[in-house]
Amino acid sequence: DAGITQSPRHKVTETGTPVTLRCHQTENHRYMYWYRQDPGHGLRLIHYSYGVKDTDKGEVSDGYSVSRSKTEDFLLTLESATSSQTSVYFCAISQTDTLNTEAFFGQGTRLTVV
């Protein structure tokens, strides 16, 4: 899976608790992305990064924050988890802007907020 590791792969957490998901890549790709996948919605972009410390919001960024202190790591934090954030979260990477290239996806993290 293109050298992308997501951790944890599964997590159950309680409403109101903070949660951090990690994406680690070994490809030295500049761009990294966090998507969530929900039935009937396909994949929706949460946040993305175009370099170390360079991040921007996606379509569904409310309630999420990200950080990228190293090229290889992109962290997604749910500041105070809610049941609506129960989803499967995918990290993706691309060498350049996806205007010109494809994205590679991790295996996903299934998050359940109870």
Place this chain on the structure above:
Amino acid sequence: SQQGEEDPQALSIQEGENATMNCSYKTSINNLQWYRQNSGRGLVHLILIRSNEREKHSGRLRVTLDTSKKSSSLLITASRAADTASYFCAGYGSARQLTFGSGTQLTVLP
């Protein structure tokens, strides 16, 4: 908001038949990409077609793009049971990022 809408939402065919999936998108795009997702796995890139291209082939895959109709199609020829998966189109447009449709679930029966 989704850039692409796939049609049909679900498709079931016999092994050896061709499978055609359609994608319609809302706004202008610079490229359109197709991805496959096997159950419980991440997405895998299949093909990228640019806005100035009309057709592209890759193995058993044929993709067409009609920018005037804002639509694309993915044809899988001589389908196999291993082609069973969900297929997503994703457009790169004014949002400057890929925006995915909700997908077509393809089932190929042996």
